[in-house]
Amino acid sequence: MVKVVGVNFKPAGKIYYFDPGDLQVKVGDHVIVETARGTEFGTINMAEKEISKSEIVSPLKKIIRIADERDHKRHKTNLQKKERALRLCQEKINKHKLEMKLVDVEYTFDNSKIIFYFTADGRVDFRELVKDLAGVFKMRIELRQIGVRDEAKMRGGIGTCGRSLCCHSWLTEFEPVSIKMAKVQNLSLNPTKISGICGRLMCCLKYENDVYVELKKGMPDPGERIKTPDGMAVVVETNLLENKIKTRLILEPANKEKEQQEKLSTEFYNYKKEEIKRLGKGKKKKKAENDLEELDGELLEEIKDLLKD
Structure with missing residues (x-):
């Protein structure tokens, strides 16, 4: 230890x-x-x-x-020099017409190096920019490209919940977030509703994911046939938090010979997970389809992240 x-x-x-x-x-x-x-x-x-x-x-x-x-005084002085450094660097960026967005600047405590953080859609040739900055500041220059999540963490802001961004106020490290987490919570997959101000999936989707995964165990999927105390039924929708399964009872089963579709009740019946029995028919196929869909979604998000970063 x-x-x-x-x-x-x-x-x-x-x-x-x-x-x-x-x-x-x-x-x-x-x-x-x-x-x-x-x-x-x-x-x-x-x-x-x-x-x-x-x-x-x-x-x-x-x-x-x-x-x-004395250390506190030096640290405070370094922070005060940031505004001038940002202004001068932006002037040089404009001069060289570089497609990059300056986000922040940081002096090392001993003033041996100054680090500029920026975002860009692709690679940026900033060799001439570094030469100009070295001539102005007379110290080692480092330009570091960061992602949009890191930019949000540095700048801060207000999230859709009305509170300060988690990444800026307390979240020390980013955790992987996938579209699967939004699906588990039955959220709308509208990007504007599940994305943060950085444009990526909201970090808070991760917070309750374990609870939703646990609650979803044993829950039927919409469209699945289940056995209830009142007979066979078709699942219309499920509410994980309330442990409620909304169904329509099957009054008459389908008859393929007569080309007759099954007849469902016009009224809805609600049951708890413990009150129903899943038949298992088609569950493996459904699970395989869901797994494939979720995998495609995760791969798509990863590809987008790679392209943006």
């Missing part, structure tokens, strides 16, 4: 493990740490705890020190 604390470098940013050593740190403390990008100013986001060695990426680096007044 290894003793670690969690540190992040941006609000709702990814949490990285560091060795606290002999330092007594608590959640909310600002610390100076050594990273692959150099010396950084971070915030303790996770209290000290012990984890297995398999959960860390070796070598585990130690916290250099708890940030003092």
Whole structure:
């Protein structure tokens, strides 16, 4: 077991493990740490705890020190320089007529490098832009292309629920979201209703997915024939949260010889999952069709993500 604390470098940013050593740190403390990008100013986001060695990426680096007044002043100065850096970079982008959207800029704590984040539909040749920026800022320049989800995380905004975006306020890492999750919840597959402001499937589809998957077990599909206390019936629709199955009773079965269709009741009958019995006829075929449809949807979403990113 290894003793670690969690540190992040941006609000709702990814949490990285560091060795606290002999330092007594608590959640909310600002610390100076050594990273692959150099010396950084971070915030303790996770209290000290012990984890297995398999959960860390070796070598585990130690916290250099708890940030003092001088460190806070330097960090504040770096943040204040962002506005000028964004303005100058945008001027250079316009000058070179590059098809890219500047999103954010970040100074490393030790001012050894400045990182510009941008989005673009495809690859961008920014070699001349880097030369111009290096001449202006007199430090190492890095241009990093990000996806639309990362842009939403950096910029923030208000979601369709009326609250601050999860990715900007508390969600530290993105989790895979598929169109299958919307289908399980019987949501409209209208892209405008199940997509966030980033244009991708809403992250919140993932939150309740496990509950819906569990509730759906044993539930019949619309159009399926089932056995009820009142006789055979055809499923019209299901409500997973209320455990309600809406059906129409089969008054007369179909007769192929007389080319007669089955006769259904005009009234609807509601049952709970425990009150009905699934016949199983055609279930495997139906499941195979659903699995294929869901797989196609997931592949389509993945292809779209790859093309956009």
